[in-house]
Amino acid sequence: MSSINESPKSPQKATIADVAKAAGVSKTTISRYLSGDYKSISAGTLKRIEEAIAELRYRPNRMARGLRQARSYSIGMIFADISNPYSTSVLRGAEDVCTRNGYSIIVCNTDNDPVKEKNYIAMMHAHRIDGLIIHPTGHNKDILSEMADEQIPVVLIDREIPGLAFDMVGTDNYGAMSEATRFFLDQGYQRIGFFSQPIKHVSSRTERFLAFSDVLRNADHPSAKDLYEFEIRKSEQLEAQLDRFIAETDGQSRMLFAVNGITQLKLINALQKRGLSIPEDMGIAGFDDSDWAPVVGSGITTVEQPTYEIGQKAMEKVLQRLGGDDGEKERIALPGKLIVRGSTPSQLKKI
Amino acid sequence: MSSINESPKSPQKATIADVAKAAGVSKTTISRYLSGDYKSISAGTLKRIEEAIAELRYRPNRMARGLRQARSYSIGMIFADISNPYSTSVLRGAEDVCTRNGYSIIVCNTDNDPVKEKNYIAMMHAHRIDGLIIHPTGHNKDILSEMADEQIPVVLIDREIPGLAFDMVGTDNYGAMSEATRFFLDQGYQRIGFFSQPIKHVSSRTERFLAFSDVLRNADHPSAKDLYEFEIRKSEQLEAQLDRFIAETDGQSRMLFAVNGITQLKLINALQKRGLSIPEDMGIAGFDDSDWAPVVGSGITTVEQPTYEIGQKAMEKVLQRLGGDDGEKERIALPGKLIVRGSTPSQLKKI
């Protein structure tokens, strides 16, 4: 077609062959130029190539390159809930690393639905993604291990999947939660309710509750078993659990701990609805330092997760695996940070 | 290689040729099967193909298909700020439509940096994305129109770019802001400050301020020109502007209007820092109905944008263009919704 229509502003995309012709060299030489193999090109040739590329507005076709090299230069990211700021922050971290290395990101959002997750993994597969970073629902072991069988590096974020040896990057949940729980003890709360979506199948939630429970048990605190679970989509469950906690702890100095940011918000909402004020009637704290945490009431005490760094580390791990490292799978736990604000004042004076 | 290693669990990916051999037909027939052209395949052949595909765990390679068909089946999305919940919600809407139609999304985040934006557009180009949805910084007219020259459908979200005829999907800023401003008038505020990042180059902000200004001017209200601009990254600018507003409106009943969610948060923070309480000392309202809006103080009055629908519509528009529609470019303005909460009580009793 290029022989028929040689108009200078042809909308046809230039190919490597067009560039070669324009520069008076072979495709091989252009390809060498593109892959940065400058040392086998003479200065004159180099200049002609650069001119030809500029003139033709040539852009290498990644699909062609990908086909030949059997790699796509894209990394898949599958999030359980993309609307969670946690996800976005991880995405940003991953993206920055990714772009610096010439890769692109293909994203999907599963809404915590294992069926969606399954389909997305299949789609990523068809795209021949070079690696996968996934915030897993926890229910697709088989397909994930299939990817691993095909030598596609898979890195989990936030959650481990028991029985699957994958690299994993997340917060040091046990450590951060222990520190937070000790702080709550020091503040003198008589009862602490741990509010969470079902902790089963989700390692991060389990670890948090475990740390909470361990610390309280070691201190002979009555709340060591105070786990209040609910489905996030069913707010009546959250409300019922809250009412149960309120009834069970009547008259004591008490606080709520939310396993994540969204739970914090729902609890705060429910408290307001009941006319209970923070922190007078009830303290509150939780995982995830949302941007609104400083401005609600006199500020909400939170555990900040190193989300951006998690994204970075996860992507670095993928690239490292792509680089040929097949050492043992690693579990990277980045430290969280307790941020104390007005929602958890000391109760000791009251006693 | 498959002739050397025929082990059943070979990690080698099966190709269409492998499937063809296993099913005892030609590649052509497999390809027909893959593209859903069942009517030129006999029942027996069909069955053998399906068995072969299942047995070999065959997954068509999208890059190969893309190369031949000159389309990638992926849509690029470039966000000015992915950490803004606005973006995530748009992304979700777009993603749902996209996936239903067999496309994938490649995402990037520019941090409102025109240079990053430029690079990302180039990268998308190399990926041969079939279409682009972009929340533009407003500074890369040339490259964007280059994409259009190459027949790649581009749909803008939230912001228009003057001089460029692209499809655009956003909120009906003028309408929603007019309604909100009339409401504030009815509440009897004597002064209203419009706080915004620089409105120049960003059509959505401009429209909002225009509506605000028009409504107030028509009502002979003194705040028709009360625009307070600042760079979001420089909080001292925001603080200075706020102090200016406070000084200029001393003794009057007053409120702040924030051009978007992030500005709301910064203003609330700054007010708290000054010991000013909402809504007693100052009312506040703003664009974007964040999830925390109901729980801050007695709730923040907001203008909710139809973000999910914007994402859907934008993606639908891209697909429609890909389907061959080259009718006139459209400007789709979806209605916003004023949500009144405690932060903007009536001032009339005070007067």
Add this chain to the structure above:
DNA sequence: GTGGTTAGGGGAATCGATTCCTAAAAGCCG
């Protein structure tokens, strides 16, 4: 039985880059 149509399917070129192997030209040494 002949001509024509249709169902079912195959051969081979093709998309745009990469890569292996080969080869001409240039530089170097004694």
Add this chain to the structure above:
DNA sequence: CGGCTTTTAGGAATCGATTCCCCTAACCAC
């Protein structure tokens, strides 16, 4: 200056699907 290495470069196969064009057998009508 002849033989050596090094530099610079090209030819052609290749990646995995799609697609154009062609072919055969069966069926149908007359």
